[in-house]
Amino acid sequence: MVRRTAALLGALALAASVLLVAGPAQAEATAPPGTVVPVQVTGDAAKRFNLVIVPDGYASADLPKFREHVDKHLNVLWTIEPFKSYRSYLNVYTVEIASPESGVSCDPDIGSPRRNTPLRMAFWGGCNPSGVRRLLTVDNTAVNNYANLVPGTTAANRQILAIANSDTYGGAGGTYATASGGNALSALITPHELGHSLGGLQDEYDYLNRGVRGGTYTGGEPDSAHHTLLSEAQLREQRKKWWRWLGEPSESGGVIGRFEAGLYHSKGVWRPSKHSMMKTLGYYFDQPTREVMVQRLSAKTSILQDGTPDTAPIGADRIVWVEPLHPVSHSLAVSWTLDGKPLSTNGSRSVDLAKQNLAPGKHTLVATVTDPTEFVRDPAIRASAALTRTRTWTVDTSLTTPRPQVPAEFVSSTPTDRPVGATDVVYVRTTRPAAQEPAVSWTLDGRPVTTSADNRDLDLKSLKLTPGRHTLTATTGAATRTWTVDAQTPATSFELSKPLLTRTSPTGDPEYVFNAPFTMRLKATDDTKGFVVPEFRTNGDGWFNYFGWPTDAGAPFRFTPDGTNIDDLVYGKLGTPRLSPWDEVPPGYGRHTIEYRAIDPAGNTATPGRFAVTLLRQPPACTATVTGRHLGPLTITTGVTCLESATVTGPVTVKPGATLVATESTITGPVTSEGAGGVHLLNSTVTGPVTLTGTTGDLTVVGGRIVGPLRVEGSTATDRGPVLAGVQVIGPVRCGGNATAPDNLGAPITGTGPATGQCAPLRQG
Structure with missing residues (x-):
């Protein structure tokens, strides 16, 4: 029978639906092996x-x-x-x-x-x-x-x-x-x-079909663990759903709170975070969904894997043991009670009953294995069979336990066929004779290291390893197991498209100025074989998987003020995220911090690098373009005239409403504008005075050199001021009467001559 999914792929995510047979008709043939x-x-x-x-x-x-x-x-x-x-x-x-x-x-x-x-x-x-x-x-x-x-x-x-x-x-x-x-x-x-x-989680995006925004949710309180109709106050008062996580910095960005939209609806239902794995591919699970995933993943196995058989009474002359599972990041907790009283075992996985001085008769021994992970805050989840298991024995002092000779050997361990990470917990399992506990010793680069109470776990994180490769060895009896420990974090670098201006911040971080969409390519390398995963985040938001560009894994990621719509999803929006075409958020102009890092196949996470970008408004499209040499005056009366690597000898005049965009050009002669729609002098050289008054739109002077006085007055834009950044001015700089004060973006005006008026703070040296 042929059936198809009802829901479409969505929001950089996939619909929760059952995929059944669909395919072209073809002759039955013997299936390849x-x-x-x-x-x-x-x-x-x-x-x-x-x-x-x-x-x-x-x-x-x-x-x-x-x-x-x-x-x-x-x-x-x-x-x-x-x-x-x-x-x-x-x-x-x-x-x-x-x-x-x-x-x-x-x-x-x-x-x-x-x-x-x-x-x-x-x-x-x-x-x-x-x-x-x-x-x-x-x-x-x-x-x-x-x-x-x-x-x-x-x-x-x-x-x-x-x-x-x-x-x-x-x-x-x-x-x-x-x-x-x-x-x-x-x-x-x-x-x-x-x-x-696995987790039974629901989609958090606000549409079923891409490009078609969902309406208002009208149902009752959702069964979904990560959707609600309740306010934050009600979540706390009623102790419902993710109330324990409210106010926590979200693993996927922002803080855990209450964000409208989800379950394919745009209004009337709320989710815990701005964007998580269930809303947008590339981000992490947030804490509430991660907590559910821990429970569901753990429930697919048993955290108490093995132990001394409990199907019949056991003697009081033996060692009793349990074998828990072994997460990579931490050890499971093991506790013991005898006749209801806790035993001081310090987390050991075994108890020697012969040392308990039991009175004749029958006793009850209980071992409890619990996952202490910080990913879980709900006591009901912690106490569930997924995260807490017990085993109970009846101990009969009249019984004698056979004591066959069992050599000390390893029966399993953390895999040795690949390097382990510098923060992993490495474990071994040994044979378990009834009368003795095989001793396990550990060495790191030939030096003894201490470990857990019964020497079965070694937490590498506590050793604070120096970068590089190390050799870890566990020994029991004549048996040894050896691991390579990869304590070297991956190397991560970035490449940006050509900026208007580059500078170094007081903290030593690079800063870049762009006046158009720009691209970022992340490169990550490591000495461990396998794919290295780069990540980045903007303005402290959630870490986001660097996958290249949606249409080409080999292409760089593209940042724009409003994002790029690809198949009715939006990518690369700077500032406040915009994930769907209908998201109404302000454009991402201004300064942004981008952090980047990588995670290698051994799980080592690199210390993040950082740079800042400032995105200016893009100049308007050219209606006339000048290249090469231009002799004589140039008067711009209407439209947008662009000088692209041009050499102009003669005065340049910009009339009211017109716009000049000069990029990497040379002008010999004064540049004058009055009431211009916009003036952009970008990495250009002007020999002569520059007088820009009454500009109604963008006024941007970035990089380059002016030999002569610079005067910027009366700009009328109230939402943005003139940008005068990283330009060398050999002469006085005077600014006044601008509706919004000029800004140098942290890149001072250099050169000689005084700076006065609104430009006084912008000059250096």
């Missing part, structure tokens, strides 16, 4: 949450590209909490299939070829002319058959992700997830989809 490749195995598949990734449209020669796509998808996932801290709860497998043909059907257009591929993936909702181009569907039966090749995984303990060999933006979400492998945003589909299928 699939090869299971373990990518990350942290334990028995039956005891883990399993991510099974299946490719489509990757011919044999394309499979290396598929592996690169998987590496990127996973490394992005491991930067996002709670997956970063709990990646050890997941197994990841791929099922490699060599497709008979390369590519998938109807990519990128409905008239594009139908291809013979194992999963019959297709854009346009399965090559449906009335479908949506970005809706990428898969044959359910086929993808399940391949996923079933992974032993121990079932529909209950796995998430299937089908990746198409395509650079076109597309995917779908729900029970099964699909994504194009090579698109800039592909790797961000998976965490959002896991928010739906």
Whole structure:
């Protein structure tokens, strides 16, 4: 049976809907064989949450590209909490299939070829002319058959992700997830989809179909944990939903509060933060949604994995033990009670009953394993079976425990096949004889290091490692395990398009001035193999995944005052975010701080770098352009005259209402304007006096040199003043009567001669 998702992809996110079969008709053929490749195995598949990734449209020669796509998808996932801290709860497998043909059907257009591929993936909702181009569907039966090749995984303990060999933006979400492998945003589909299928989270954007704003929500209090009708005061008074997080700085930017829109409606319902993973791909989960994800992810396994059997009474002459799970970021807490009284075990995973001096008879021993993560504040979630497990034994002093000889060996540990990060918690599990506790010792670069109460965990963060590579070794008996510790953060750099002006701030940070949209490219490198994930944030907002540009992963990110509309979503808006075309927010002119960093495959996060940009209004479009040499006077009476790398010998006069834009040009002779619509002298040289009076629009003098006096008076714009920044003036500078005082953007006017009036604060040296 063929069905399609009802909801469209949205808001840099995907609709929470069930993806079923859709694809072009094709003759049945023998399915190509699939090869299971373990990518990350942290334990028995039956005891883990399993991510099974299946490719489509990757011919044999394309499979290396598929592996690169998987590496990127996973490394992005491991930067996002709670997956970063709990990646050890997941197994990841791929099922490699060599497709008979390369590519998938109807990519990128409905008239594009139908291809013979194992999963019959297709854009346009399965090559449906009335479908949506970005809706990428898969044959359910086929993808399940391949996923079933992974032993121990079932529909209950796995998430299937089908990746198409395509650079076109597309995917779908729900029970099964699909994504194009090579698109800039592909790797961000998976965490959002896991928010739906694993966390039961809902979409936070304000439309169902892109470009069509949703109306007012009229239902009752939503079941969604991260949507409400209640005010902040009511949330606190009634202790409902995310009240414990109110006022906290949000992991996805801003603070946790109450923000209108969500559940495909623009009004009448509220969410916890401005933008989180469930609203906009690229940001993190905020605290309320992260808390839910911790509970749901932990519930997919058992935090108490193993222990001394409790199905029958045990003797009082033995050691009793439990084996908890091992998050990457912290250790689970283990506590013990004997006949209801706490034992002083200092967090050890074992108790030696022979040392308890038990009175003859029967006793009750209880071990409790709890996840102390700071990601959870709700006591009900903390006490749930997802985060708290107990095991109870009846201890009978009349019983004698057999004591077979069991050598001290390691039975499992943090994987040794990849470097661990400088802040990871590394663990080992040893054999567990009934009569003794195998001793474990640790060395770092050959030097002994201390660890947890029973020496099974080592918190590297507490060691404050020096940058570089280190060797960590654990020893029990004659057995050893060795890890490479990567304590070197990735290197991150940025490239910007050409600015009007560059300066260094008093704090040593670079600052740039632009008068048009600009681009930023982030580059991140590391000495650990694998995809390095760059991030940036503006004005202290949430960290945002740097994916290139939505239409091209290799292109730089583009910043504009109002953002760029791509397929009815808005990208690159400076200042107050604008995510949908109908968002009414002020343009992003002015000064902004941009921070950047990267996270390497070992989980090390670089110290952020920082720079500032000031975005000025863009000059109007030219109606006349002068290049090369111009001899004699130049009088601009109407429109916009642009001098582009021009050389003008003679006076330049700008009449009322007209505009001059001189870029990297040379003018010999006075420049005079009175009542001009705008004057822009950009990295240009003027030999002669410059007199600019009564300008009604933008007046911008940035960079360059003026040999002669500069006078700026009577500018009438009230929302912005003249900009006189980084220009060298050999002569006096006088400003007065401007409706808004001139600004040098932190780049003083240099040169010789006094500065008076409103320009007095702008001069240096």
